[in-house]
Amino acid sequence: MKNIKKYLLAAGVLALTSVVNGQESALWNEFKAAQTSNKVAELPDFSYAGYHHGEKGIPDVTHQVFNVSDYGAVPNDGKSDKEAIRKTVAAAVKNGSGIVFFPKGRFLVNEDDDDQKPIVIKGNNIVFKGSGSGPDGTELYMKNYLPAKDPKKLWTCPYMFQFTGGGAEKVLAEVTQSAHRGSFELKVNDASKIKAGDWVVVRVKNNAPDLIEHEMCGCHVDKAWTSLLNKGVYVNEYHQVKSVKGKKLVLKEPLMRHVNAKHEWNILSYAHYEEVGVEDLAFIGNWQDDFVHHKDYIHDGGYSLLKFSRLANSWIRNCRFDDVNRVVSVSLSSNVSVLNCLVTGTPGHNSVSSSSSTRVLVGILDDQSSQWHAPGVSGASIGSVFWRVKYNEDTSFETHASQPRASLFDCVEGGFFLGRGGGARHNLPNHLEHLILWNYKELGEPETDFEFWSSKTWFWKIIPPIVVGFHGAGTTFKEDQIKVLESLGTPVNPESLYEAQLELRLGKLPQWLIDIKK
Incomplete structure (x- = not known):
């Protein structure tokens, strides 16, 4: 590996002072300086994650109420209340907006005589x-699992509740000039089909050898990685x-990755x-078995509860998930916030996952269920933020391959070990x-010379990450596999990178963030 940089604490009095007061991060100072120097900072800007870029809180909407009763x-x-819920949804969608309201009590969504299909919601x-x-609130109870579309493909179980957009994506323009990470501007061959306010996809899919080499940052490409080698780099x-x-x-948001026009963006x-x-709402499954990873489609996804797909500026908040195999998937979406949620019950497969999405914010999440994969990323996700998330020491965060990039685990507390990434x-x-x-706080037992590019197994390969303020159990790292290592064993200031970047951009912390931390 090459181009590895390390920021290490000095010994003696400085290190002792850092334990008490927290040393200001050198990387953070470099990021601040880059905002006025026209340089590309080592740290990406994660402050645009979440609902409306974190600039305003989730609203208490005043739409017409459609009571399921x-x-x-x-x-x-x-x-069963399944058909009644579908009728309520249809009325709200027909209206063009609406609150689908559930009174207190338990509502049954997949009983023995039901159609064993998901409840799908399509609308703005x-x-x-x-x-x-809570226990005296509203529970949506899923008694029976949903069968997989293909039992041999263990990942094909549908989610019970699916909020989804749809429609075809059309090529509108070609990028004609390269742009660096952090830039807000793109030059194209024809902008006549694009106007202010439009949402667009900035995309490349190309297996040019120089592009793959750039993507790998000096790391070796295994010949078994056929998706990358044959289908190419996918952003x-x-x-x-x-x-x-x-x-x-x-653009309203900075690019999270360098764009080289020659690769046909x-x-x-x-x-x-x-x-x-x-x-x-409380989403309650009926998963009661001892989980075995990839045993069958029921273990991997039978009780999958909530999926957001192709949504922007949307949210999940103040929800509880109990006895499920897969908790939440945010897929092909942008600027979704998942805030102040609780996961409990029997351990299953996945927690909250940002899958091929952009700038998803998962915050103030308490996952007590020991899902096999703790909250994390999969697919071509970029700009995901996991902020003040907690999970147990017997699990670790998801990095499920298929080209996720630029993921921030910020003030996270939980287990940390090889093998739970996935893919x-x-x-x-x-x-x-x-x-x-x-400022990741590790729970559980420490490891010595932890590897991000495992020499022991094929299933744990991470491009050299940035590790700042990692503390807790006492793990040390194989330092030539880390791009930046700063303040190992001691948290740094700022405590939260997401909060600090947001405050720097806006001039102050927004009130919604202050309130949710109370």
């Missing part, structure tokens, strides 16, 4: 709202257009819905450039 749902009566401005996620960033000036697009339309929410061999590496662990 008015459409035939009766809590606690032992009868649709909010599922319960009467609280899929969602952006909203701020303005169009001739053939120049000005395109601008596509983005088929999606917006302002979709789920809040104040088929042909889809490796597990994570590409800019995996960042910031």
